[in-house]
Amino acid sequence: MSDWRDEVEALTLKGQIKMPYTWSVGETGSRFLVALRDEQKILANRCPLCGTVYVPPRKNCGTCFADIGTDDWLEVGPEGVVTAFTIIHQAHPLQPLATPFAYAIIQLDGADVGFVHILKDGWDRLKNGVRVRAKFGIERNGRILDIDGFEILT
Numbered sequence: 732m733s734d735w736r737d738e739v740e741a742l743t744l745k746g747q748i749k750m751p752y753t754w755s756v757g758e759t760g761s762r763f764l765v766a767l768r769d770e771q772k773i774l775a776n777r778c779p780l781c782g783t784v785y786v787p788p789r790k791n792c793g794t795c796f797a798d799i800g801t802d803d804w805l806e807v808g809p810e811g812v813v814t815a816f817t818i819i820h821q822a823h824p825l826q827p828l829a830t831p832f833a834y835a836i837i838q839l840d841g842a843d844v845g846f847v848h849i850l851k852d853g854w855d856r857l858k859n860g861v862r863v864r865a866k867f868g869i870e871r872n873g874r875i876l877d878i879d880g881f882e883i884l885t
């Protein structure tokens with residue numbers, strides 16, 4: 732029996748799909764998202780071994796791989812500092828918003844890692860080091876966009 736690949740070059744095509752999906756965010760993700768939805772609080776958790784404060788919270792430490800557990804949760808933010816950003820001008824069906832908007836990595840007060848979220852305006856003042864504050868949406872559904880975005884503080 733011959734293999735067709737012995738006779739024909741096997742090619743691949745790159746593509747993109749948009750597919751609805753549902754997945755469990757688990758205990759750690761649920762605690763984080765419920766606090767956003769019900770209390771307008773941004774929760775983090777602290778690794779019991781190395782002390783790293785994660786937001787969003789993690790089940791395991793990315794630095795020392797310890798099980799973080801549920802004992803040491805704390806509120807961080809709602810203010811922080813932009814450490815990196817990119818302004819999105821090209822519309823795409825998978826983007827969460829109409830363009831333009833910015834993705835930013837925000838070092839929330841009290842956290843040790845960057846938190847990725849969006850800014851909807853203020854491009855003339857947006858730069859690394861600028862302070863921002865979370866602005867919660869009026870209607871919240873237990874998802875990351877319950878924070879409507881971050882606004883630049885003057």
Ligand SMILES: [Zn+2]
Pocket residue numbers: 778779780781782783792793794795796797
């Ligand atoms: Zn750790």
